[in-house]
Amino acid sequence: MKKVLPAIVLAVLLFAGFRAIGPLPPIGPLLDPANGVWGLAASTNFPARQFRSIPGLSDSVSVVFDDRGVPHIFAKNELDAWRALGFVVARDRLFQMETQTRAASGRLSEWVSSPQILAADRESRAIGLAWGAEKKAAAYDKTSPAWQAMQAYADGVNAWISGMKPRDLPLEYRLLNAKPIKWEPIHSFYFLARMSLTLGLNDNTVRRLHAQALVGKAAAEALFPVNSPIQEPIQPNGQNAPRFDFTELPPPGNPDPAAIVALTARRQVLTALAPAPKDEPSDAVGSNNWAVSPRRSSTGNALLAGDPHLDLTLPSIWYEMHISVPGRIDAAGVGFPGMPGVVIGFNRDVAWTFTNTGSDVDDFYAEKVDNDDHPSRYQVDGKWRDLEKKVEQYRNRGGRVIHTDTLYFTHRGPMRKLLGEWMSMRWTAYEPSHEPDNFLALAGTHSVNDWLYAMRDYVAPTQNGLVADRAGNIAIRSSGAYPVRPGDGRGDVVRDGSTSANDWQGFLPLDQYPAALNPAQGYLASANQQPVDPRQNPAYMGSSWYSPWRAMRINALLRADSQVTPDDMRSFQTDPGSARADAFIPLFLAAASRLDSSGKADTKLRDAARLLGEWNRRYTMDNRRAVLFEAAMRELSRRTWDELSDSAGVHLSDAGSMFPEPQLILDLTTSPTSIWWDNRRTPVREDRDAILAASLAAGYDTVVARNGNADDKRWLWSERRKASIRHLLRIPALAAPRVPIQGGPGLLNPSQGEGTQGSSWRMVVELGPTIRAWAVYPGGQSGSPASGRYLDRLSRWANGQLDEVLFPKSASDLDRKRIISTLTLAPGQ
Amino acid sequence: MRSLVKVLLLAELFAVATYAFGWWTVPVIAALWAIVSSDDKPARRAALCAALGWGTLLVLDTIKGPVGEMATRLGGVMRVPSVVLILLTLIFPALLAWSAAALVGAFKRGAAATPETAA
Numbered sequence: 001m002k003k004v005l006p007a008i009v010l011a012v013l014l015f016a017g018f019r020a021i022g023p024l025p026p027i028g029p030l031l032d033p034a035n036g037v038w039g040l041a042a043s044t045n046f047p048a049r050q051f052r053s054i055p056g057l058s059d060s061v062s063v064v065f066d067d068r069g070v071p072h073i074f075a076k077n078e079l080d081a082w083r084a085l086g087f088v089v090a091r092d093r094l095f096q097m098e099t100q101t102r103a104a105s106g107r108l109s110e111w112v113s114s115p116q117i118l119a120a121d122r123e124s125r126a127i128g129l130a131w132g133a134e135k136k137a138a139a140y141d142k143t144s145p146a147w148q149a150m151q152a153y154a155d156g157v158n159a160w161i162s163g164m165k166p167r168d169l170p171l172e173y174r175l176l177n178a179k180p181i182k183w184e185p186i187h188s189f190y191f192l193a194r195m196s197l198t199l200g201l202n203d204n205t206v207r208r209l210h211a212q213a214l215v216g217k218a219a220a221e222a223l224f225p226v227n228s229p230i231q232e233p234i235q236p237n238g239q240n241a242p243r244f245d246f247t248e249l250p251p252p253g254n255p256d257p258a259a260i261v262a263l264t265a266r267r268q269v270l271t272a273l274a275p276a277p278k279d280e281p282s283d284a285v286g287s288n289n290w291a292v293s294p295r296r297s298s299t300g301n302a303l304l305a306g307d308p309h310l311d312l313t314l315p316s317i318w319y320e321m322h323i324s325v326p327g328r329i330d331a332a333g334v335g336f337p338g339m340p341g342v343v344i345g346f347n348r349d350v351a352w353t354f355t356n357t358g359s360d361v362d363d364f365y366a367e368k369v370d371n372d373d374h375p376s377r378y379q380v381d382g383k384w385r386d387l388e389k390k391v392e393q394y395r396n397r398g399g400r401v402i403h404t405d406t407l408y409f410t411h412r413g414p415m416r417k418l419l420g421e422w423m424s425m426r427w428t429a430y431e432p433s434h435e436p437d438n439f440l441a442l443a444g445t446h447s448v449n450d451w452l453y454a455m456r457d458y459v460a461p462t463q464n465g466l467v468a469d470r471a472g473n474i475a476i477r478s479s480g481a482y483p484v485r486p487g488d489g490r491g492d493v494v495r496d497g498s499t500s501a502n503d504w505q506g507f508l509p510l511d512q513y514p515a516a517l518n519p520a521q522g523y524l525a526s527a528n529q530q531p532v533d534p535r536q537n538p539a540y541m542g543s544s545w546y547s548p549w550r551a552m553r554i555n556a557l558l559r560a561d562s563q564v565t566p567d568d569m570r571s572f573q574t575d576p577g578s579a580r581a582d583a584f585i586p587l588f589l590a591a592a593s594r595l596d597s598s599g600k601a602d603t604k605l606r607d608a609a610r611l612l613g614e615w616n617r618r619y620t621m622d623n624r625r626a627v628l629f630e631a632a633m634r635e636l637s638r639r640t641w642d643e644l645s646d647s648a649g650v651h652l653s654d655a656g657s658m659f660p661e662p663q664l665i666l667d668l669t670t671s672p673t674s675i676w677w678d679n680r681r682t683p684v685r686e687d688r689d690a691i692l693a694a695s696l697a698a699g700y701d702t703v704v705a706r707n708g709n710a711d712d713k714r715w716l717w718s719e720r721r722k723a724s725i726r727h728l729l730r731i732p733a734l735a736a737p738r739v740p741i742q743g744g745p746g747l748l749n750p751s752q753g754e755g756t757q758g759s760s761w762r763m764v765v766e767l768g769p770t771i772r773a774w775a776v777y778p779g780g781q782s783g784s785p786a787s788g789r790y791l792d793r794l795s796r797w798a799n800g801q802l803d804e805v806l807f808p809k810s811a812s813d814l815d816r817k818r819i820i821s822t823l824t825l826a827p828g829q
Numbered sequence: 830m831r832s833l834v835k836v837l838l839l840a841e842l843f844a845v846a847t848y849a850f851g852w853w854t855v856p857v858i859a860a861l862w863a864i865v866s867s868d869d870k871p872a873r874r875a876a877l878c879a880a881l882g883w884g885t886l887l888v889l890d891t892i893k894g895p896v897g898e899m900a901t902r903l904g905g906v907m908r909v910p911s912v913v914l915i916l917l918t919l920i921f922p923a924l925l926a927w928s929a930a931a932l933v934g935a936f937k938r939g940a941a942a943t944p945e946t947a948a
Contacts, residue, residue: 006929034846
């Protein structure tokens with residue numbers, strides 16, 4: 001007995017110490033105070049001085065970390081700078097880097113075994129993310145600056161990995177019982193492919209087809225138009241106000257059963273490609289940027305503001321840095337952990353930023369194959385062409401093959417069988433390109449024209465690149481490859497793949513890209529709206545443009561202010577004003593008033609109208625009326641578009657798609673007796689006022705039922721509108737949930753239902769004799785959840801504040817009080 | 830006094846070996862201790878010293894970095910109070926050392942007793 005008990009205890013502890021049990025990682029290396037999580041916590045604070053060696057460095061590099069955790073990298077040549085960057089980014093964000101590339105290359109199953117993860121891996125590979133990235137990497141000019149930089153960056157990452165002490169292993173690797181992989185340039189391509197999926201796959205067809213199935217083609221085309229009915233384009237059109245291109249909507253037509261078949265296939269493709277469209281209007285998300293020329297700024301210098309909105313994650317998608325190489329680069333800003341370069345930022349002469357264009361750059365083709373079950377060829381112009389085949393194996397954590405897929409590719413792209421039909425997809429993200437060189441070159445530009453030249457052959461995802469320089473120039477261009485299609489040029493239809501006549505005929509020439517340089521209005525702004533007025537350039541570029549409310553608001557603010565200060569630029573980023581509320585509130589109030597005058601209003605409607613009328617239409621955190629307006633708007637959409645429900649009563653929105661954009665309702669309000677206002681389920685025929693009033697009253701009912709009376713705290717906007725910043729592994733304990741923010745649908749700080757998307761980086765730059773910049777992102781520089789630099793920027797981000805960005809010319813130029821650590825990297829073996 | 834020095838030295842040994850080679854050295858050192866020790870109850874002392882050794886390392890970690898924050902985060906991930914993880918960090922080496930030392934000690938006593946029994 002004296003041997004049995006200790007033997008059992010020892011055996012159990014050794015087993016639990018060495019082996020994972022269920023979701024629990026091996027507890028030996030986890031709890032080891034020298035090399036486990038406690039050692040990791042001890043190593044999150046950088047030592048004041050540190051020396052390390054990196055193989056391949058040609059000279060020593062000084063890296064000074066300021067009190068915001070930003071590395072200022074002073075190197076004597078560019079490749080050494082990228083090696084150093086790879087090293088420091090890996091130190092802060094290693095797990096994130098690997099996660100992103102595994103997600104794109106479909107290798108998450110090697111970490112986590114579950115049917116959902118395997119399904120995600122299979123989809124990533126099936127849509128060709130890895131295939132496209134590998135094709136690009138293989139064809140890439142290995143002597144190009146970007147390839148050299150990616151190789152140097154990889155060297156830096158690997159130097160960190162190989163020099164890591166056991167205690168440095170990030171927490172997430174410990175939880176997954178995994179080890180980091182060796183970094184290679186292909187991983188940077190995987191990351192870019194993932195970004196293309198996030199930003200560059202836009203399709204409005206599902207919504208339109210669903211509507212077509214219910215109300216016919218003519219009505220569907222009108223409800224989901226190619227051109228925005230409110231024109232406030234990125235490329236200034238010479239107007240001093242938004243233009244309302246309202247037309248009478250054709251009445252609902254007969255259902256189109258054929259569209260249902262097409263819809264189902266289309267939805268399967270899109271579901272495979274990306275998460276299903278959220279049941280939110282597009283004015284719940286979106287990015288902004290704007291620039292002001294010297295004559296409209298208070299300082300007489302050009303000003304630029306950048307505010308890209310993306311999924312909010314911990315750690316942040318961005319990593320802030322400053323890279324200095326004498327005579328070559330001196331740039332600060334943010335880049336992606338996983339690839340070298342300042343993607344959004346500034347140097348001594350130029351500042352730049354991006355918003356997503358959202359153009360339609362993907363097409364689907366119905367293919368004819370030789371064997372429906374196991375195709376080896378596909379037909380084009382009556383001749384058979386060989387399919388490219390790729391056998392994909394998926395492995396589990398132990399390396400065992402758990403699934404095998406055979407993927408097929410035509411000359412257009414990946415081909416899949418959907419509802420009995422083989423369909424291939426062509427997408428600009430698969431096209432030959434060199435985005436890494438484009439992004440890398442930006443930091444070395446010295447003028448707006450230099451910058452535009454560096455982006456001249458950029459391909460995907462299409463981006464509204466905004467740039468300003470110290471000479472006072474401002475410019476914007478929606479850069480990227482825009483396919484030229486045959487026929488009507490539309491890209492939102494499934495084409496017959498058996499004829500090459502349906503293939504893309506090329507790409508729009510650069511001079512037809514939406515663009516502007518030093519416009520007469522003295523400012524430029526983009527907010528994902530339709531980039532060019534179709535009256536100026538009718539070329540088809542897409543059809544799922546974001547709603548114009550943010551563009552209207554920022555243009556209104558910039559038009560009204562001819563003495564813009566840097567702090568104005570900051571405050572605009574979380575401006576609580578709403579062009580959407582300005583447009584709809586008078587309509588609600590007028591409808592309620594007319595019904596009241598005619599004796600048709602009840603107490604509830606009068607109360608709702610009174611409360612709404614009290615609102616100043618500003619979504620400040622302490623306001624108590626935005627909640628009522630939003631409820632009324634939801635009711636308005638549901639009641640107006642009742643025709644978009646099928647015989648089973650499933651509404652378009654409930655079916656996972658989205659309503660027509662609110663601007664279509666605004667359009668409809670110009671036709672007060674349109675048949676669209678009628679609720680088909682009531683015996684009477686409703687008009688505009690009846691629906692507006694009923695929506696307001698129903699919204700009021702909903703809010704009271706959920707939040708109590710109007711003086712209840714739950715009516716506060718801060719109780720309702722919150723950001724939720726999720727951890728990459730969706731672990732709640734490592735996330736920052738329910739952070740109150742000043743934002744909302746259609747605002748310059750747009751925020752959707754659960755708040756999982758939002759401003760990923762806010763930046764304001766003044767391009768004076770000395771560059772001044774301010775910035776923030778949600779989270780912090782460190783990816784280690786225990787680090788003080790994991791969430792240190794969150795409260796300032798939530799409050800709309802920015803930090804001053806330090807931009808020293810040399811290491812000695814940096815205020816010593818603001819230095820937390822100095823890392824000297826020396827050449828080594 | 831001598832006993833205290835022994836405890837401190839053994840605790841130090843557990844700490845240094847863990848730092849240098851890893852957590853698995855705890856049962857190894859405890860076993861060796863049980864072999865060489867003339868102590869009546871080597872397992873108890875090994876357990877105490879292992880906990881002390883790891884506790885010392887934990888204190889050093891706390892001085893250097895945000896151990897409390899890590900405990901909170903990790904506790905959240907594992908859905909246990911953070912203090913449980915800290916206690917576990919002391920109990921785990923203690924049990925490892927106790928079991929290894931007790932097992933070896935039992936064999937040692939058995940080996941020592943066998944000739945006497947035979948005689």
